[in-house]
Each structure stands twice: as C-alpha cells, then as structure tokens.
Amino acid sequence: MNAAHKHKANILKALGHPIRFCIVEGLLAGEQNVGTMTHCTSVPQPTVSQHLNVLKAAGILKAERIGNEMHYSVCSAEARKIAAALK
Amino acid sequence: MNAAHKHKANILKALGHPIRFCIVEGLLAGEQNVGTMTHCTSVPQPTVSQHLNVLKAAGILKAERIGNEMHYSVCSAEARKIAAALK
DNA sequence: ATAGTATATATTAAAATATGAATATACGGA
DNA sequence: TCCGTATATTCATATTTTAATATATACTAT
Numbered sequence: 001m002n003a004a005h006k007h008k009a010n011i012l013k014a015l016g017h018p019i020r021f022c023i024v025e026g027l028l029a030g031e032q033n034v035g036t037m038t039h040c041t042s043v044p045q046p047t048v049s050q051h052l053n054v055l056k057a058a059g060i061l062k063a064e065r066i067g068n069e070m071h072y073s074v075c076s077a078e079a080r081k082i083a084a085a086l087k
Numbered sequence: 088m089n090a091a092h093k094h095k096a097n098i099l100k101a102l103g104h105p106i107r108f109c110i111v112e113g114l115l116a117g118e119q120n121v122g123t124m125t126h127c128t129s130v131p132q133p134t135v136s137q138h139l140n141v142l143k144a145a146g147i148l149k150a151e152r153i154g155n156e157m158h159y160s161v162c163s164a165e166a167r168k169i170a171a172a173l174k
Numbered sequence: 175a176t177a178g179t180a181t182a183t184a185t186t187a188a189a190a191t192a193t194g195a196a197t198a199t200a201c202g203g204a
Numbered sequence: 205t206c207c208g209t210a211t212a213t214t215c216a217t218a219t220t221t222t223a224a225t226a227t228a229t230a231c232t233a234t
Contacts, residue, residue: 018096085171
C-alpha cells in the first residue's frame with residue numbers, strides 16, 4: 001500500500017458519492033454552472049457547493065468565474081477514465 | 088441522480104479506501120489468501136477481514152473456502168474496469 | 175481429542191463525513 | 205449605491221467509517 005494507492009483511492013473516494021458522481025457525469029456531458037447541477041441532482045444549492053469543494057480538493061475539478069457564474073470542469077484524467085469505464 | 092448513479096457510486100466508494108484498493112489490485116494480480124493480503128497491506132488480519140467484508144457486501148469480491156484457506160476473487164466487471172482505468 | 179493455522183466476528187472508541195439551516199460574498203445591472 | 209441573482213461559507217448535529225483489541229470459528233494434522 002504505497003503513495004500511488006493512496007492517491008488513486010482518494011480519487012475513488014471523492015467519486016464514491018451519488019451526488020458527486022452525478023455532478024462529474026454532468027460536467028463531462030457539458031453542464032457547467034451550479035444552478036444546473038442543483039436542478040439535476042435535486043439537492044439544495046449549498047449542498048452542491050459543498051460537494052463541489054470535495055471534488056476540487058481531490059483535484060478532480062477546477063473552477064473559473066465567468067461573470068456571475070462559476071464554470072466547473074473536470075481536470076483529472078483519472079476521473080475521466082473512471083467515468084468512461086463505468087459508461 | 089438515479090439508481091444507476093447510486094450503484095456506481097457504491098462501487099467507487101467501496102474501492103475508495105487505500106487498503107481496499109490495495110486488496111483488489113492484489114487480487115487482480117493473482118493473490119488469493121488473507122495471509123498474503125495481511126502482509127501486503129501491513130495491517131492486522133482482522134482489519135483485512137473487515138475490509139474484505141465491505142468489498143464483498145459491495146458485490147466486488149466473492150469468496151471460496153479451499154481447505155483451511157479462503158480464496159477471494161474479483162467478481163465485478165465494473166471493479167475490473169476501474170482498476171484497469173487507473174493502471 | 176488436541177494443537178496449530180487460517181480466517182471471521184463482536185465490541186468499542188475515535189475520527190471522518192454527511193446533512194441542513196442560516197448567512198455571507200461576488201458580481202451585474204438599474 | 206442598492207437590488208437581484210449566483211455561489212460560497214459557517215456551524216451544529218447526526219451518521220458512518222475506521223481501527224484496535226479480544227475472542228470465536230473452521231479446518232488440518234497428529
């Protein structure tokens with residue numbers, strides 16, 4: 001059980017929550033702002049924000065502010081591969 | 088966020104722990120008995136057993152007793168794909 | 175029957191995570 | 205500057221996970 005294991009497990013753990021996995025799939029399909037995710041996941045906006053933070057902390061997402069909105073995107077190749085593997 | 092999401096998230100969650108991920112990688116590489124896993128992960132045997140239970144409950148492993156030993160193997164195609172994606 | 179090896183279960187304490195409500199901040203436009 | 209919209213943060217609490225220890229079970233060989 002080395003550092004590589006821990007890194008991979010961290011990514012899996014971050015993705016291992018229904019709301020977060022849903023968010024990532026949505027982002028890979030093109031959605032980008034928090035309002036849309038809130039609808040799509042049907043949880044309150046603050047909850048979405050918290051899960052976005054978890055994903056960001058795990059290095060899976062990056063955020064960019066564009067005017068009033070935040071645009072999130074998946075920046076982890078590993079996360080992309082995992083999502084693809086589960087298609 | 089539908090049932091499919093929840094199912095996939097469950098598998099990811101089960102794999103999202105360093106010890107469990109290590110166990111699954113080891114099994115995919117050929118190891119099969121608990122003693123070996125205990126060495127490889129360097130945690131006490133009861134801890135390994137508990138993690139094996141989590142993986143079994145998630146439908147990732149199946150167990151078969153052969154004489155004195157238990158032989159575990161990965162029975163989830165999804166888990167195999169995820170591990171392959173992280174190679 | 176007994177001893178030894180392999181694995182599982184139970185219990186519990188500590189740590190991590192999730193949930194929900196309330197509030198705060200950032201930005202664009204009137 | 206003030207308002208409305210979009211998003212983030214804070215905080216308290218509930219729940220879940222994790223790890224450790226001790227103990228129990230299953231099987232083999234003697």
